[in-house]
Every structure is written in structure tokens, then in C-alpha cells.
Amino acid sequence: MRTCLLLITLFLCFSCGNKSSKKEDAGAEPGTYVNPLFSEGTDPSAVFHDGTYYYTHGTEDKIMLWATSDITDMEHATCKVVWKPEDPSMASHLWAPEIHRIDNKWYIYYAADDGNTDNHQLYVLENTSPDPMQGEFKLKGSIMTNPEWNWGIQATTFEHRGEHYLLWSGWPKRRSNAETQCIYIARMKNPWTLDTPRVMISKPEYEWERQWVNPDGSRTAYPIYVNEGPQYFHSKDNKKIIIYYAASGSWTPYYCLGMLTADADSDLLDPSSWTKHPTPVFRQVPENEVYGPGGISFIPSPDGTEWYMLYHARKVTNGDTGSPETRSIRLQKIGWDAEGMPDLGTPVALDVPLPKPSGTPVK
Incomplete structure (x- = not known):
């Protein structure tokens, strides 16, 4: 039994620690941090609850959860x-886990399949x-x-005016010789x-949402047009609902963020309530x-006075089609424009010292 516990402990330490970034090598000054938070990882997600950040990201065959008072x-x-x-x-392919606290319980949403990514649910x-x-996290269900039990990935949930909603990326119909990923919304009966x-x-x-060929000509086996990774946010005065989403192939440098907006008083299940921004709001910076x-x-920052975004990006132009996974996890402060809409800024280079979020405990 002792040997078993030791092996489990060693497994957990290796599984949880082998992809984190080596901050001591980066030379961040006190009160600052440098990206990446993890040298390898995709689709980061976290919540802040009672002084603790609970964080997770995609790891393919399992779901890991981190807890810290200092997200950096x-x-x-x-x-x-x-x-x-x-x-x-x-x-197989446990993608984009997200942790949420709903009605005093914890839920993790994720996508998985049987080894064939066409069967993601x-x-x-x-x-x-x-x-x-x-x-213990237990499987509540799929x-x-x-009705056709179609493909779906990258689910997230949010509450608005007493109603819970689910957002995800799905197919209009089963893929044949091409693939089109769209953003869907539905109201929820329960989590x-x-x-x-x-x-x-x-x-x-838009053309910027439909890029699937890399600059060097490498590509997927068939065209894939992408809207995925939806995330809920809001204007500073909460009068606008915002859905950010990723567009174009994640294996290309053209992968970027788009934005949908709706009035907070509108019917969120009416497609006409949503307006798409005509250009990307966060994109590559060569x-x-x-x-x-x-x-x-x-x-939020620990003291609630600032907002930050977690995201992944790569340091090279090409991705999954011809090279090992190279995406890493980054954290960056956001601002607000004159209309009170979020200003995501531009992606900052790795290893640049940035101020820690306001209220981060001093160690």
C-alpha cells in the first residue's frame, strides 16, 4: 500500500509540474512576473473563489486542477x-476543460472522444x-x-439575469469533405x-475567420473553417454582453480573437441580437x-480592481500540422476604452517583466 501511495505521489508531482515555466531562469523582479505561466499548454481557464485561483488547461488524457493565491x-x-x-x-482528446462554481457546487466542462476527433462530445x-x-469529481453526464448528437467542443457557461447559458463550438451538420465550426448558444435547465x-x-x-493553410504551405487534410473557444465577458457598465471567440486554424499564425456583442436587455437566443465585429480584436504580433x-x-485580480486574460499562443509561425505542440500559457492585463468596452491590447513578448495583479499576496 505504501509503495502504491508513493507511486501515485510521484505520478502526480510529475504530471502537474513538468510543464510549468522556470521563473527563476527568467529573472523577474519582485512584484513582477514574466510569461509564459506554462511552457506548454492550451485553452487555459480559471476562477477566483475565496482568495484562491483554481486553474486548469488541456492535457489530452486527463484533467488536472491547480490551486494558488498567486496566478503568476x-x-x-x-x-x-x-x-x-x-x-x-x-x-481520448480531453480538450479545453473549464471549472465553474454553480449553486455552491463545482463543475468542469470538457470535450472528449473515443480516439476519433470526429466523435467529440x-x-x-x-x-x-x-x-x-x-x-471527488464525478461524471454527471454528457x-x-x-437531436442528431452532433459534434461539440470547448463549452463554457455563464449566468445572465437569473438564467444559465451554455456556449460551445459545433458543426451545423456532420463533416463530409470539409469542416465548419460555429458558435452556438442555448439556455440550460441545469448544469x-x-x-x-x-x-x-x-x-x-470573414476571410480572417477562414484561414487554414500555413505560410509554408502546410495544411490540414481538408479545409477547416473555424469559430471556436467562446468566452463570455461584459462591458464595464454591464450594459453589453460580449462573446469572444477564436477564428481560423489554431495550427496557423492567423488564429485570432473575434468579438460578438449584444445588448444586455436583448434576447440572447435570437441570432439578430448579436453583432459581429468586422475585424479581429486580438491577433498575431510578429x-x-x-x-x-x-x-x-x-x-479578476485578487483585490477585484483589475481584469486579466489568460490565453495561449506560440512563438513560431506553424503549429500542429508539421511540428510538435508549441503553444504556451500567458497572462496579460486588459483595460477599458472610452466607451467602457474591454481593450485587450496586443500580445506581449515572452520574458518581459509585467506587474503582478493588484492584491497578489507578497511572499
Whole structure:
């Protein structure tokens, strides 16, 4: 038994610690941090609850959860593997896990398949413990997004005026010789069940949303037009609902963020309520060696006076089609423009010292 516990401990330490960035090598000054937070990773997500950030990102065959009071110091965060599926029908390609606290319970949304990415579906885990690092995450179920049981990835949820909604990326119909990923929304009956049919609120239509060939000519086996990774946010006065999403192929430097907006008083299930910004709002900056930024999520500073975005990006132009995974996890402060809309700024280069979020505990 002791040997078993030792092996489990060693496994957890290796699994949770081997991808974090080495901050001591970067030479950040006191009160500052440098990116990346993790040297490898995709689709970061975190919530801030009772003084602690609970963080996760995609790791393909399991779901890991980190806990820390300092989001910029993930090397020293507590980490735990909270889910590793045994059912082969849902044991592969665990993408974009997100943790949420709903009705005093913890939920993790993620996508998984049977080894064939064409079979990706959405799943929900539930943990009733007050501390998500304690208790047990149990499979609550899969989310049927439409009667045909069609493909879905990168789910997120939000509450607006007493109603819970689910956002995700899905296909209008089963892929044949091409693939089109769209953004869908539905109202929820409970954290694992939809209460309304899905409604498409965005599809890849602009040229900047439809890039799938790399500058060197490498490409996927067939055209893939992408709207994915939706994330809820809001204007400073909460009068506008904002959905950010990633567009174009994640394996290309053209991967970027688009934006949808709707009036807070509008019917969020009416496609006409949503307006798409005609240009990207966050994109590659070659002079900073930042390519393909996406996978965005938002967190407050510990004292609640600032907002930050977590995202992934790569330092080279090409991605998954011809080279190893090179995306890393970054954190960057956002601002507000004159109309009170979020100003995401531009991606900052790696290893540039940045002030820690306001209220971060001094160690």
C-alpha cells in the first residue's frame, strides 16, 4: 500500500509540474512576473473563489486542477489530477476543460472522444465539496447539443439575469469533405442539461475567420473553417454582453480573437441580437514573436480592481500540422476604452517583466 501511495505521489508531482515555466531562469523582479505561466499548454481557464485561483488547461488524457493565491506563480501551485476517464468511448482528446462554481457546487466542462476527433462530445463533472481540490469529481453526464448528437467542443457557461447559458463550438451538420465550426448558444435547465434548442450566433464568414493553410504551405487534410473557444465577458457598465471567440486554424499564425456583442436587455437566443465585429480584436504580433493567440478566459485580480486574460499562443509561425505542440500559457492585463468596452491590447513578448495583479499576496 505504501509503495502504491508513493507511486501515485510521484505520478502526480510529475504530471502537474513538468510543464510549468522556470521563473527563476527568467529573472523577474519582485512584484513582477514574466510569461509564459506554462511552457506548454492550451485553452487555459480559471476562477477566483475565496482568495484562491483554481486553474486548469488541456492535457489530452486527463484533467488536472491547480490551486494558488498567486496566478503568476504556477510553479508553486498545488496540483491534482481530478479526472482520468476509463471508458474508452470518452477517454481520448480531453480538450479545453473549464471549472465553474454553480449553486455552491463545482463543475468542469470538457470535450472528449473515443480516439476519433470526429466523435467529440461535451461532458460535465460535478464535485459537491466546498473545496474543488477535495472531494471527488464525478461524471454527471454528457450534454446532447442537438437531436442528431452532433459534434461539440470547448463549452463554457455563464449566468445572465437569473438564467444559465451554455456556449460551445459545433458543426451545423456532420463533416463530409470539409469542416465548419460555429458558435452556438442555448439556455440550460441545469448544469448538465440544455433547456432550449441550440442557436447559431456566429459562423466563419470573414476571410480572417477562414484561414487554414500555413505560410509554408502546410495544411490540414481538408479545409477547416473555424469559430471556436467562446468566452463570455461584459462591458464595464454591464450594459453589453460580449462573446469572444477564436477564428481560423489554431495550427496557423492567423488564429485570432473575434468579438460578438449584444445588448444586455436583448434576447440572447435570437441570432439578430448579436453583432459581429468586422475585424479581429486580438491577433498575431510578429515583432513580438507571438503567433496564433487564442484560448482566452478572464479572471479578476485578487483585490477585484483589475481584469486579466489568460490565453495561449506560440512563438513560431506553424503549429500542429508539421511540428510538435508549441503553444504556451500567458497572462496579460486588459483595460477599458472610452466607451467602457474591454481593450485587450496586443500580445506581449515572452520574458518581459509585467506587474503582478493588484492584491497578489507578497511572499
